[in-house]
Amino acid sequence: MADPKGFMTTPRQEWPRRPVEERVGDWDEVYVPGALLPIISKQADRCMDCGVPFCHEACPLGNLIPEWNDLVSREDWRAAADRLHATNNFPEFTGRLCPAPCEAGCVLAINQPAVTIKNVECAIGDRAWEEGFAPPRPPDRLSGRTVAVIGSGPTGLAAAQQLTRAGHTVAVYERDDRIGGLMRYGIPEFKMEKHHLERRIEQMRAEGTKFRTSTAVGRDIGAGELRSRYDAVVIATGATAWRELPVPGRELSGIEQAMEYLPLANRVCEGDLESSPMSAAGKHVVIVGGGDTGADCLGTAVREGAASVTQLDIYAQPGAERDEDVEPWPTYPKIYRLSAAHEEARDLETAPAADADARLFAASTLRFAGDADGHVRSLHLVEVDAQRRQLPDTGRTLPADLVLLALGFSGPDRTDGLIEQLGLEMEPRGTITRDAGFATNVPGVFAAGDAARGQSLIVWAIAEGRAVAAAVDHHLTGSSRLPAPISPYDRPMTV
Numbered sequence: 001m002a003d004p005k006g007f008m009t010t011p012r013q014e015w016p017r018r019p020v021e022e023r024v025g026d027w028d029e030v031y032v033p034g035a036l037l038p039i040i041s042k043q044a045d046r047c048m049d050c051g052v053p054f055c056h057e058a059c060p061l062g063n064l065i066p067e068w069n070d071l072v073s074r075e076d077w078r079a080a081a082d083r084l085h086a087t088n089n090f091p092e093f094t095g096r097l098c099p100a101p102c103e104a105g106c107v108l109a110i111n112q113p114a115v116t117i118k119n120v121e122c123a124i125g126d127r128a129w130e131e132g133f134a135p136p137r138p139p140d141r142l143s144g145r146t147v148a149v150i151g152s153g154p155t156g157l158a159a160a161q162q163l164t165r166a167g168h169t170v171a172v173y174e175r176d177d178r179i180g181g182l183m184r185y186g187i188p189e190f191k192m193e194k195h196h197l198e199r200r201i202e203q204m205r206a207e208g209t210k211f212r213t214s215t216a217v218g219r220d221i222g223a224g225e226l227r228s229r230y231d232a233v234v235i236a237t238g239a240t241a242w243r244e245l246p247v248p249g250r251e252l253s254g255i256e257q258a259m260e261y262l263p264l265a266n267r268v269c270e271g272d273l274e275s276s277p278m279s280a281a282g283k284h285v286v287i288v289g290g291g292d293t294g295a296d297c298l299g300t301a302v303r304e305g306a307a308s309v310t311q312l313d314i315y316a317q318p319g320a321e322r323d324e325d326v327e328p329w330p331t332y333p334k335i336y337r338l339s340a341a342h343e344e345a346r347d348l349e350t351a352p353a354a355d356a357d358a359r360l361f362a363a364s365t366l367r368f369a370g371d372a373d374g375h376v377r378s379l380h381l382v383e384v385d386a387q388r389r390q391l392p393d394t395g396r397t398l399p400a401d402l403v404l405l406a407l408g409f410s411g412p413d414r415t416d417g418l419i420e421q422l423g424l425e426m427e428p429r430g431t432i433t434r435d436a437g438f439a440t441n442v443p444g445v446f447a448a449g450d451a452a453r454g455q456s457l458i459v460w461a462i463a464e465g466r467a468v469a470a471a472v473d474h475h476l477t478g479s480s481r482l483p484a485p486i487s488p489y490d491r492p493m494t495v
Helices: 037-045 054-058 065-073 077-085 091-097 117-131 154-165 195-207 223-229 258-270 292-304 340-348 418-422 458-477
Strands: 146-150 169-173 210-212 232-235 255-257 284-288 308-313 359-361 363-370 376-383 396-399 402-405 445-447
Touching (some): 065 077, 091 458, 154 169, 195 210, 284 292, 292 340, 376 402
Parallel strands (some): 146 169, 284 402, 308 359
8 A cells, every 4th residue: 555545635536538529520539648647646546455345346357456556556567467467358448348346346435436446457458568568478388179269259358368378279250350249349449449459369369369250150160060170169159139129110211229330330440431321420310228338329429420319218317426225335336427428418419308418318219200211200209217107298209310229138149050059058038058167058168258147247258258268278177277256156246
């Protein structure tokens, strides 16, 4: 603990964002380049070195947060990078994309603003690359065992890196043309520039991991054939089966799924397309769904030049402070948060009728209406109470030339035939069944990440990847020294 009084003398200061007018004109990350390092050591000083660090429990990776906070406060970046990478394969991803349940569990957060753990993590991850503290770590010897990992999101990449470093020969199969899963085509560039992803992939290649893109297992290669080629298979395909909105007018054109819309914008940034065929330019956009995916659509539509953008959230507007009776510390509270995209929408007044920033809270979609050509032109909604019962005389109509459905995901996509060809057992909620060792009912086949857990956070995805790697390593060799931070049955802290 470098400064025992740091939490009393230093106020919380977050990584500043670029001015709204500047950042909506490009696709670069929203933060001011270079503005984090001058403030981060003092922010790390705010860590109390508390006797029982609940931030450990709030983070499924088990990150050693007080340890690397202390090292950053002393500007020992190499040691901080070592401690962070001991539990997290990709801190530069989580430092940008995770909603930071660790901060909700910070002891300081009982009665003060929490330590900026997420910013410290991001600073360490970036500094590690700048200073060469994240070199490839190929194994000293090969085990002679082979593993196929299906899916290249955070779970698949974490599992592949751990297994490669343990000495196994690992090939990652990805159905898209580039590695990264939703981090590649589902996360907008302004949240995480893809060069962060590219350098990790190059690191993994240098360690020996093989990548097979544009290969859908079950369609381009039979699942049974793949299983016969490898000593073990890890299914980490994610939960990409999106939820639908079965209301009148859903068949109209111009009503799209968020994960049909976002990849096209990312492909424009990749240089694959000159412009998106679903571009929001000049259109009145309504986003149905109040989560992070909806916010990603919001920021993307603003950058594409939408005439207006409104986001509908079926839940009531949360308060600014934690409700201790309903969500006591150290659980992750549902409070009003202003993401970068919502800040942009608020300042640019993209939705004049919204309750706050671009959001309409407690709003439920009743139906869509279209023009003579069958294209959506309006969305009819009604306010609802906490039990989602319609409130009388609250109906309203929003203009809508483009509607984006961001309602979450129910489980893995089954259109490729992977699950059926292997004969995998499924849970009633649509996820893959597995036992306490991440093993499915098919010998040698393991399931991890959102495909088996259900839709979750990136830290849970990486933790699943690390844990399933330990299970596979034990299956192949009879023992394992790889860390297993979680079990398949662990869940976030709740009341």
